[in-house]
Amino acid sequence: xxxxxxxxxxxxxxxxxxxxxxxxxxxxxxxxxxxxxxxxxxxxxxxxxxxxxxxxxxxxxxxxxxxxxxxxxxxxxxxxxxxxxxxxxxxxxxxxxxxxxxxxxxxxxxxxxxxxxxxxxxxxxxxxxxxxxxxxxxxxxxxxxxxxxxxxxxxxxxxxxxxxxxxxxxxxxxxxxxxxxxxxxxxxxxxxxxxxxxxxxxxxxxxxxxxxxxxxxxxxxxxxxxxxxxxxxxxxxxxxxxxxxxxxxxxxxxxxxxx
Amino acid sequence: xxxxxxxxxxxxxxxxxxxxxxxxxxxxxxxxxxxxxxxxxxxxxxxxxxxxxxxxxxxxxxxxxxxxxxxxxxxxxxxxxxxxxxxxxxxxxxxxxxxxxxxxxxxxxxxxxxxxxxxxxxxxxxxxxxxxxxxxxxxxxxxxxxxxxxxxxxxxxxxxxxxxxxxxxxxxxxxxxxxxxxxxxxxxxxxxxxxxxxxxxxxxxxxxxxxxxxxxxxxxxxxxxxxxxxxxxxxxxxxxxxxxxxxxxxxxxxxxxxxxxxxxxxxxxxxxxxxxxxxxxxxxxxxxxxxxxxxxxxxxxxxxxxxxxxxxxxxxxxxxxxxxxxxxxxxxxxxxxxxxxxxxxxxxxxxxxxxxxxxxxxxxxxxxxxxx
Numbered sequence: 027x028x029x030x031x032x033x034x035x036x037x038x039x040x041x042x043x044x045x046x047x048x049x050x051x052x053x054x055x056x057x058x059x060x061x062x063x064x065x066x067x068x069x070x071x072x073x074x075x076x077x078x079x080x081x082x083x084x085x086x087x088x089x090x091x092x093x094x095x096x097x098x099x100x101x102x103x104x105x106x107x108x109x110x111x112x113x114x115x116x117x118x119x120x121x122x123x124x125x126x127x128x129x130x131x132x133x134x135x136x137x138x139x140x141x142x143x144x145x146x147x148x149x150x151x152x153x154x155x156x157x158x159x160x161x162x163x164x165x166x167x168x169x170x171x172x173x174x175x176x177x178x179x180x181x182x183x184x185x186x187x188x189x190x191x192x193x194x195x196x197x198x199x200x201x202x203x204x205x206x207x208x209x210x211x212x213x214x215x216x217x218x219x220x221x222x223x224x225x226x227x228x229x230x231x232x233x234x235x236x237x238x239x240x241x242x243x244x245x246x247x248x249x250x251x252x253x254x255x256x257x258x259x260x261x262x263x264x265x266x267x268x269x270x271x272x273x274x275x276x277x278x279x280x281x282x283x284x285x
Numbered sequence: 286x287x288x289x290x291x292x293x294x295x296x297x298x299x300x301x302x303x304x305x306x307x308x309x310x311x312x313x314x315x316x317x318x319x320x321x322x323x324x325x326x327x328x329x330x331x332x333x334x335x336x337x338x339x340x341x342x343x344x345x346x347x348x349x350x351x352x353x354x355x356x357x358x359x360x361x362x363x364x365x366x367x368x369x370x371x372x373x374x375x376x377x378x379x380x381x382x383x384x385x386x387x388x389x390x391x392x393x394x395x396x397x398x399x400x401x402x403x404x405x406x407x408x409x410x411x412x413x414x415x416x417x418x419x420x421x422x423x424x425x426x427x428x429x430x431x432x433x434x435x436x437x438x439x440x441x442x443x444x445x446x447x448x449x450x451x452x453x454x455x456x457x458x459x460x461x462x463x464x465x466x467x468x469x470x471x472x473x474x475x476x477x478x479x480x481x482x483x484x485x486x487x488x489x490x491x492x493x494x495x496x497x498x499x500x501x502x503x504x505x506x507x508x509x510x511x512x513x514x515x516x517x518x519x520x521x522x523x524x525x526x527x528x529x530x531x532x533x534x535x536x537x538x539x540x541x542x543x544x545x546x547x548x549x550x551x552x553x554x555x556x557x558x559x560x561x562x563x564x565x566x567x568x569x570x571x572x573x574x575x576x577x578x579x580x581x582x583x584x585x586x587x588x589x590x591x592x593x594x595x596x597x598x599x600x601x602x603x604x605x606x607x608x609x610x611x612x613x614x615x616x617x618x619x620x621x622x623x624x625x626x627x628x629x630x631x632x633x634x635x636x637x638x639x640x641x642x643x644x645x646x647x648x649x650x651x652x653x654x655x656x657x
Contacts (some may be wrong), residue, residue: 077548083555091560093553140316147648163645185545188609189601197608200617202623204545209631213638221642229646232652 044246046257048238056113057239060171063106067178068215070099075208103182110175129159132169136162160257163225167217174214181207338388340364352613354397362446370448381408399434406438413439413458419500427504437465454491456482462493472575479574488525508561512554515541518567541567570594586612 047059071231073095089095120126140162142155160168184191184203191199227235238244249257292404312373332478340362342348348360367373379386384655395401410417417439420426429436443451451458463470473493481487497503497518503510519538521527528535541547549564568576570586585594591607599606616624 074548077542077551083552086552087556091556092549095552144648147652149652189599189603189606192605192609193603195605197605197625198608198621200609201544201611201621202627205616205624205627205631207636209627213631213635214637216639217642220646222640224646229649 032037045243046246046249046260047242048244049242051242052116054239056109056116059109059112061103062159062238064214064218066102067176068211069098070095070102070280071211075097085272097268100186103179103186106175107179110179127276130165130168132162132165136165155193156254160250163221167222167225170217171214174210177206177210178214181210193206312528336378342572343378352393352395352397352401356398357400358398370446371450372448381407402438402440403429403434406440416500422501422503424502424504435465455488456486458492458494466493469574472573476572476574476576477578477581478576489521489530491521496568509558510549511566512558512560512562514568515550515554515566534613536615537613540611540615544610565598569597 069085070089073079073085074092078081086092086095089098117126135158139155139157142151143162145151146154181203184200185207188200226232226239236244236248238248246257319614327332343360343362344485345363346359349357350360351357369384384391393401395404407417415612420439425436429438441464443449447458451461459473459479474483475572478490481490482492494502496514499503515538522533523538525535525580542551546564550562550566553560553562553564577587579586581587582589584590588607591605591610592602595602595607595610611621611624614620615624616628
């Protein structure tokens, strides 16, 4: 158990401009893939939902018509499916190699943290809760994407191949899938616009942006501020000699950076 | 002097305007007067006396002549029938038959009766110029220009001597087209529209010209006609008052456009009218001239026949598949409850979720502001 004193101690003694590697190349690639898919799928999907809007008509006509738009949508849907499979593969591989650490799995601690954060925000507490590799907000967003991604893939395939699923299931699932695809898409857009963009760009703590997901690096100072528990674990516990069951997916890079 | 300047200017301006308006009027008057100035029609209203000479011969029911083609045509004119026609009290024989003003008539230089009709029909345009020019844009004129001698001219639809106002009798319109388009007429009279016209002279159902137009009838096989057919059907089928009379939904266009097929067609319409839309439009499921009532056992869209209709485009569709289409119904707890519930779920979830996240952001900003 890392106490807050340890964290404060680390903070005091840490050199100012040093960087720690937070995301592996593979993780950065996954984020980039997801981001590109998200943008293109929204660009080609939303005009179909809001087909009356003049902006939608402009987008569709600029891309050469609705058939091209649907083609692009399906191409990037395939890329997104590939990204999802890649992610599952990456998680599975780390499990096989015994390097998996459930940093994204929600725990009771996250609910306690959320409450503590609420107390801190309204002024009932003067200390921010100390977070590990991913805080409760990041976990919420990750699982939101997993849940939304599964829905989008399943309903999207239903719409793409409507005659297959209806061999077993009632026909009504097709319009229901359409409704769900469209509702989930709007939800995803609004969550990304309000929540993700605030969390990583617009918030005063990160403005104009926290680029660690692109560069892979986070400043030691920021790491201590936002993920003190992980930082404490990586430093205070010391580096394990071999692949231990306690290691984070990005730990190899962490080590390289420190050498 | 200081004040006169503007006055002169204003006066000049007013005079110029009066002159402009006057000349404008003169110009339009001149235009309107033009047909009247056409010599053959100067006689104005018809006088029985002027036709007496003609009817001396042409009042004989047995009068006929044989053309080069071997056809024998009757030259008899029934003065009573002509008298009842729209021209009966307006035109003398010679107003139209200008070539026969003298007797003996100059010899006819046509081979057949058809050639005669085709040679003479342009006489109509001297009075009916506007409709004549419209026919130049029609598919019939296209056929004529391509050398099809069967392509209709004015007298084929309107007759020569028995000209009636066709719009007074809608059944007559359909029958007129049927003279050439017999097969289509056969389908039409069996349809929900055609049978109502035949049985009760229903004023609400479309006849041929409602969809195809009158003189400038365009080809119905073009991309633009196909895409535009959506608007043709919806002109009546979105009219609530009209549809209520027959207990039919007037929401059919909206529900179509909201669905996958309709969105495609809608975007095609907004892109260009010249694109051939592959996705089904009204006629692909409901039929064209043979549209049946939705409770008619022969209807293509009745539940029993819908799978066959779907399979036109989705050959591997199973028996469950047709219910993927909500039959122009808006989802509700009764119709398509699953779709309705999914819609309601997001209607609830999206504002709650976004509201919660915005609240979190606000709290965060509030704390940051106090920290400074």
